[in-house]
Amino acid sequence: METKAVNTTAELEKELGMSEQELFSFVEYHAEDAERIGYSEYSYWKSVFRNFLKNKAAVVMIIVFFAIFIFSFVALWIGKYDYQHLIPDTNLCFQSPNSEYWFGTDNLGRDYWCQVWYATQTSIKLAAIVALGECLMGVTIGCIWGYVRKADRFFTELYNIFDSVPTMIYMTLIALFIGQTFWIMCASIILFHWMYMAKNVRNLVFMYRDREYNLASRCLGTNLFRILTKNILPYLISVIILRVALSIPSTIALETTLSYLGLGLDVNTPSLGILLRNSRTFFLDYPYLLIFPAVIVSLVTITFYLAGNAFSDAADPRNHV
Amino acid sequence: MEALNKKTILSARDVEIQFSLRGDKLTAIRGCSLDLYEGETLAIVGESGSGKSVFTKSFLGMLDQNGSITGGSIMYEGNDLAKYTTEKEWRTIRGKKISMVMQDPMTSLNPLKKVGMQIQESIELHQGLDKAAAKAEAIRMLDIVGIPNPEVRYNQYPHEFSGGMRQRAVIAIAVACHPDILICDEPTTALDVTIQAQILDLIRKLQKNLGMTIIYITHDLGVVASVADRVAVMYAGQIVEIGMAEEIFYDAWHPYTWALLSALPQLGIKGEKLPTIDGTPPNLFNKITGDAFAPRNRQALAIDFKKEPPFFDVSPTHKAKTWYLDPRAPKVTQPESIKRLAQRMNEDFGSNLKHPHEDPNREAVIQVKDLQVTFGTGRKKFVAVDNVNFEIYRGETFSLVGESGSGKTTIGRAITRINPTTAGEILYKGRKINGKISKELDLEVIKGCQMIFQDPLASLNERAKVDYIVSEGILNHHLYKDEQDREDKVQQALKEVGLLPEFASRFPHEFSGGQRQRIGIARALIMQPEFIVADEPISALDVSIRAQVLNLLNDLKKSRGLTYLFIAHDLSVVRFISDRIAVIHKGRIVELSEAEELFRHPLHPYTKSLLSAVPNPDPAIERNKQLVVYDPGMHDYSTDKPQWVEIIPGHFVYGNEKELDGYREELAKKA
Structure with a gap:
């Protein structure tokens, strides 16, 4: 390694605009400047948001979803018929979409437009309530399951018992013995699905439970509630959001399946599943009966699926490069 | 000097390496040049983030995907490695000609x-x-x-x-x-000291027998002294000083090298402050003008902030990149502690030694009696701590030294009641605190005994502000009058550990390792504890930052009359701060004595092997040292049962009658 030629005094003075004496004199030391130079600016949530916006497909689908959701209210308002006052009229059955009946009429001659949009609202409402319920129950129980060593065995066995019997059997029993209203449906789905969320949360809590910062909290006598809410949950938020996002399409799909089989909501509360079920006998002759609800189910499902995945990528710190 | 006559095997010129990170450009290597001579061992020393790994990884095309060589050349056997782009080209070099050993086996x-x-x-x-x-x-x-x-x-x-x-x-x-060149990237950092010594020995032998050229990357100056022919010191992506090992250790010229050397706890004098390097290394996202070290240099020149210094020759083999060597610069002398190294004064550790065992009024803050901790049950039962006895007196620093898995952390955690105990007693100011205790005593112990953790990254809650982290303890037990009082207490604690009050509203990830460790100390201090368990508080920190934390702990000990249990794996670090030291092996304390006594008259063979394995930051000592290897099979405890005996006042050792007789003889001979 050769040493470079040193600039002459004249060159240095010209370049830096200070005299030789000034240049080669000691300057005052500032301890605070020394503390400050290593500062880095990085915010986790900002990075998550920025990465999420990079995924164009997910962003577009989310906009489409909200458009559909808002439009479902507008559509009922501008529609010519009110869902509550539909009168079956066999003379009007199976009318293809026209200027009077924008989505045509069903086998009983009722306007299909208001049924489809009302069903959209019902399904989304159901999915949202279930997601919220699952989230609350799953996170609460998952945290206790993961953090309290003594509770682990109990919840694990409970999970095994529930998980080893197919959900469909429970659902059939509930539909037959308890009923088929909207709220029973919500409750039963939450009751059998919280544990997947809980299991997931429990595994994550396990990961963080014995980190040094939690030991420090134990040393300081922090109580269980505060450790969970302040030390552990903030780390899990991205995973919880992802689970909630993915639970929405799966609830809609489950509702559709159950209703299609006749185990879901009763026939008089239209949900997208019920519409699909009602149309199954006629759709070969009148395909529009199937197409309208099917398109909406697909759009909602795909939206949350894409958005969920985009979010999980965005939330991974390894992608914050 | 002989290195000069040797053939250059690899020659890097003005290498610049950039990483794209979150849309920004980070310049990790800022024009770095290096000539590697055939058959030498070159050590590259620097703090984390100085670019030492990145620089050498670029010789094998092993940069991360978002990084690339953006300037300069790396000439090897007539080819410019900086121009290589495809895997196919690199495969002709990697493994065959140049190969690498990583940190974690x-x-x-x-x-x-x-x-x-x-x-x-x-x-x-x-x-x-x-x-x-x-x-x-x-x-x-x-x-x-x-x-x-x-x-x-x-x-x-x-x-x-x-x-x-x-x-x-x-x-x-x-x-x-x-391969012609072997790059060892901190190969012993994850290993215990005794194993480290063996691996270093192996690397030296391999180099001799296979005639390789070795680049040894490390942050530990002790290791450097033991392996290196030449040493390069890196700071903020540049080599700032390079020379033969002796020249760097005894006659360094760059202020950063001075700071690194004098911050070594091994060179400290008991009862005095270690010289520290304040602040943190610069953020490489920003453009750096002048000497990158200038803001942290207490004797910086005006020109250091304006213009990057060139290399000046100190001797034909020794170059330093600092304006101090310019003939126009004012005269600067090397700091005292470096001279101490050159004069090998570090053997004498101080006159103001305390003799806690001679003080009749001593008060035991912590007493550990026949402590046993086991993990698991039934067949998988594992005894982590077995029959441990010691006392910690008010105002002393008691160190517990052992290798990984020896149970030292378990003891610390048993005292702070994170780990439950299986048998035995732990007394805090005479009252039993293990097992079930009353609520009042629980609160008293929480306030009185606090803990400082090893890993500054893992020990702070990333998702909470510093304000919450520091005040967590007083929030839990509502130990403040009103919101204003709480904020005042936080500010007070931050000030005490040398952090700016405005840091309270920031998140931990905005801080460097040393600053984070100080936040952890502030969190413990706010409870006004009397006793602190410090679990390897400096082993995850860089050399320059270690001194800051050690000084802080010592200052707090004086100003607040704190008592410490200091847990460490490195005897050399512990010597500077401890009053008494206990050596623990496989869950059992084998020797306990006053610090200086232990260093002068180690008795147990395990203590001896630990002492011999500690790398000493002095090439002259390192090159002539004999390793003592400890084999637990040497003890025959089948008939003659071992016991824990105070062999001379204040000096305890574990052994059977026969061994104890041998130890007594040894002591008599030395005295």
């Missing part, structure tokens, strides 16, 4: 493949030998790196190897194809 080995096969693969790939010949060669390599029973070991999996053996196997893979 567990992640460098494939856990699903036999160790022998992993070596054999590399031989088959690069040397084109057939299976049988490659196998024979692989076994020979295992033998060369000092693995006993190579034929048996060949068929074993990585999990059947101990940490040190694993690192030997990794080295065997790296040298299997007889």
Whole structure:
């Protein structure tokens, strides 16, 4: 390694605009400047948001979803018929979409437009309530399951018992013995699905439970509630959001399946599943009966699926490069 | 001086390496030049983030995907490696000509493949030998790196190897194809001191026998002294000083090298402050003008902030990049502590020694009696701590030293009641605190005994503000009058550990390792404790920052009359701060005595081997030292049962009658 030629005094003075004496004199030391130079600016949530916006497909689908959701209210308002006052009229059955009946009429001659949009609202409402319920129950129980060593065995066995019997059997029993209203449906789905969320949360809590910062909290006598809410949950938020996002399409799909089989909501509360079920006998002759609800189910499902995945990528710190 | 006559094997010129990170450009290497001579061992020293790993990884094309060489050249055998882009080109170099040993042996080995096969693969790939010949060669390599029973070991999996053996196997893979250059990237950082000493020994031998050129990357100056012919010091992506090992250790010129050397706890004088480097290394996202070290240099020149200094020759083999060497610069002298190193004064550790055992009024803050801690149940039961007895007196620093898995952390955690105990008693100011205790006593112990943790990254809650982290303790027990009082207490605690009050509203990730460690200390201090368990508080920190934290702990001890249990794996660090030291091996304390007594008259063979393994930051001592290897099988406790005996006042040792007689003789001889 050769040493470079040193600039002459004249060159240095010209370049830096200070005299030789000034240049080669000691300057005052500032301890605070020394503390400050290593500062880095990085915010986790900002990075998550920025990465999420990079995924164009997910962003577009989310906009489409909200458009559909808002439009479902507008559509009922501008529609010519009110869902509550539909009168079956066999003379009007199976009318293809026209200027009077924008989505045509069903086998009983009722306007299909208001049924489809009302069903959209019902399904989304159901999915949202279930997601919220699952989230609350799953996170609460998952945290206790993961953090309290003594509770682990109990919840694990409970999970095994529930998980080893197919959900469909429970659902059939509930539909037959308890009923088929909207709220029973919500409750039963939450009751059998919280544990997947809980299991997931429990595994994550396990990961963080014995980190040094939690030991420090134990040393300081922090109580269980505060450790969970302040030390552990903030780390899990991205995973919880992802689970909630993915639970929405799966609830809609489950509702559709159950209703299609006749185990879901009763026939008089239209949900997208019920519409699909009602149309199954006629759709070969009148395909529009199937197409309208099917398109909406697909759009909602795909939206949350894409958005969920985009979010999980965005939330991974390894992608914050 | 002989290195000058040697042939240059690799020559890097003005290398610049950039990473794109979150849309920004980070310049990790800012114009770095290096000539590597054939057959030498060059050590590259620097703090984390100084770019030492990145620089050498660029010789093998092993930069992360978002990084690239954006300037300069790396000439090797007539080719410019900086121009290589494809994997195909790199494969002609990587492994064959230049190869690398990484820090963590567990992640460098494939856990699903036999160790022998992993070596054999590399031989088959690069040397084109057939299976049988490659196998024979692989076994020979295992033998060369000092693995006993190579034929048996060949068929074993990585999990059947101990940490040190694993690192030997990794080295065997790296040298299997007889590369010209071997890059060792902190190969011993994850290992225990005694194992580290053995690996260093192995690397020295390999270099001699196989005639390789070695680049040894480390942050530990003790290790440097033991292996290096030449030393390069890196700071903020540049080599700031390079020279023969002796020149760097005894006659350094760059202020950063001075700071690094004088911050070594090994060179400290008990009762005095260690010189520190304040602040943190610069953020490489920003453009750096002048000397990157200037803001942290207490004697910076005005020109340091304006213009980057060129290299000045100190001797034909020694260059430093600092304006101090310019003939126009004012006269600067090297700091005292470096002269101390040159004069080998570090043997004498101080006149103002305390003798706690001679004080009749001493008060035991913590008493540990026959403590036993076991993990697991039934057949999987593991005794982590067995029959441990000691007392910690008010105002002293009691150190617990041992290797990983010795149970030292478990003892610390048993005292702070994170780990439950199986048998025995722990008394805090005379009252039993293990097992079930009353609520009032619980609160008293929480306030009185606090803990400082090892890992500054893992020990702070990333998702909470510093304000919450520091005030967590007083929030829990509502130990403040009103919101204003709480904020005042936080500010007070931050000030006490040398942080700016405005830091309270920031998140931990905005801070450097040393600052984070100080936040952890503030969190413990706010409870006004009397006793603190410091669990390896400096082993995850850089050399320059270690001194800050050690000074802080010592200052707090004086100003607040704190008592410490200091847990460490490195005896040399502990000497500077402890009053008494206990050495623990496999869950059992084997020797306990006053710090200086232990260093002067170590009795137990395990203590002796630990002492001999500690790397000393002095090339002259390192090169002539004899390793003492401890074999637990040497004790015959079948008939003559061992006991814990105070052999002379204040000096305890574990052994049976026969051994104790030997120790007594030893002591008599020395006295």
